[in-house]
Amino acid sequence: MASGATDTGADRAVGSDRAPGLSVRARLTLSYAGFLMLAGVLLLAAVWLFLLRYVPDRAMLINPDDTTHGVFPVRSSLLRVFAPRAAAVLVFLLVFGLVGGWVLAGRMLAPLTRITDATRLASTGALAHRIRLPGRRDEFRDLADTFDTMLARLEAHVAGQRRFAANASHELRTPLAVSKSLLDLARADPDHDTREVVERLHAVNTRAIDLTEALLLLSRAEQRSFTREPVDLSLLAEEAAETLLPLAEQHGVTVRTGGDIAPTTGSRALLLQLTTNLVQNAIVHNLPADRSADPPVQGTVRVDTRVRPGGVVLTVENTGRPVPPQLAATLTEPFRRGTGRVRTGHQGVGLGLAIVETITHAHDGTLTLAPRPAGGLRVTVELPGT
Incomplete structure (x- = not known):
């Protein structure tokens, strides 16, 4: 129970202590919509400035049916007509940008989702899974291939470590079991020649010490903890x-x-x-060696x-x-x-x-x-x- 509580606390320390935020897909969607809105505003502003350049502020309006005439504000009238339509265009661009950005962001992030799923599987110990991302080479493909290579090496390393641990346990258990048998024999038969038991125990313990030193040397070499x-x-x-x-x-x-x-x-x-x-x-x-052979071996x-x-x-x-x-x-x-x-x-x-x-x-x-x-x-x- 204590170990499980410790693991849960470690997991919380890694990710759960961060404040929640927008997903990458939502941020990309807002970015696409924002850029589209900015482009629309700039385009409408350019159109409006173009109209201001060639449309006078006021114009004389003459009625052909009679002799009445007058001066009318052209720009203000044009603005009343232009503004609602420009606002409608901006609303359309906002909706189009949000919907289109959400779809495009989903398609762009689909490979990243596969990589994330593979990472979650690897974190649970399922190292045999591979992403195998299809398509031409790009940043996501390079990332997926690199991750697959890392998984393959990690799987081989873990398998080797498990074999090593099993073999080491077997090799260390043998001298310990022999020592126990010799001690049990000496205790059961006090009149037995103790010199033979001591010599055999010495040989068994020497082998156990040699094995332990070899394991320590192997660990030291793997960690590269040496001076060149x-x-x-x-x-x-x-x-x-x-x-x-x-x-x-x-x-x-x-x-x-x-x-x-x-x-x-x-x-x-x-x-x-x-x-x-x-x-x-x-x-x-x-x-x-066989010195009796002709010629000697x-x-x-x-x-x-x-x-x-x-x-x-x-x-x-x-x-x-x-x-x-x-x-x-x-x-x-x-x-x-x-x-x-x-x-x-x-x-x-x-x-x-x-x-x-x-x-x-x-x-x-x-x-x-x-x-x-x-x-x-x-x-x-x-x-x-x-």
Whole structure:
């Protein structure tokens, strides 16, 4: 009840506190009628001035039947005849202007009415509705098309947020449920080896902390709440490769770095996270090492930086199993893994590429994922140059 009262008060604060006034259609109607009346008055005034120029003030009137004659006021007589007819014309123009203005204003504002109806629907949460205003391009058509585009993006954003919230809830519920089960087991069996329970609880809590930190990082990148500074992507690539060298050795993967100095601007911490996530993902989702094979099988990761006109490019590609194109297009979705939602030996939180995409967009860049013909994935990040 309190929440509903608060919402109602907010609605009143937005619109109901304003004094009522004439509608736009009524104001346009009065404007049309007013301009028409003004034009009529000016036209009648011009006619009257024209008559005054050529009609004398008085004239001699001679009766042909007799010899009587006299002087008559011509202008005053003409005014008595002209004034009632001019008033009738002005009344006609007023009525015509009001009726015609009301009809014309309605036709002119019809597209705006459709846009307003769509806005009301969107305010209730119906984001699937589109205006699709027909006709040639004009101001109303541009406004309607822009609003349709905004609705489409908003619908996609809301759908993505709902999926993200559902997935995040599922991912966070799992470690909490496991922790509860371990604690229940320890409480039910006091003689059970507590070291095993503590180790498992430590691993579960570590994963929950990693997931929470990843969610916070994702939120920070989306809000663009960071300070921009000069950054060299080639140095970040070398730092990420050096940091992840033990992981690469553990998986039997060779990491090679190279390329040009790639200066850009942005958050060094976020761009380092972007590079680290890409290299880590390339190491984990690679060919399984098999040194007993002839020749020995070993996966590779190639990290390359280039300078292009107007920007810099970071490319990370790895060997691995073939990736279907339809799967590559979904890998940036939160909690999406290369094998669907099936966990591998690597305890990732499923936000690596989602964080990469968010950081890239926060730095006004573009992210491209393309399967390699021989297997594996090629990820390209293009950022503006300095």
